[in-house]
Amino acid sequence: MAVDYTDRKEEVMWIHNALRLSGLDIDYETTDLILKTLEKVKELGGDYSIRDSAKVVAEHEARWNEYYEKKREELKDKQEKEQ
16 A cells, blocks of 8 residues: 555655655655654754664654554445445
8 A cells, every 4th residue: 555645745755756866766655764864863963873763763653554554444434335
């Protein structure tokens, strides 16, 4: 399941498109992780640590798990209404 275009954030899409134009064929979720990582590095600079990285990854995974769970529920509800 891919992220719906209507759910995509403009800022993430700018980075996503720039990376694709540079020859990096990555998905939207990976682009989001890259952006969140860069934001944290910019905030912390040289103090960025493995703990910070683990937190960024955990938050990223939780956010996307929640997103896809919501989408699965919406799809299930739609299918039940169509029956």
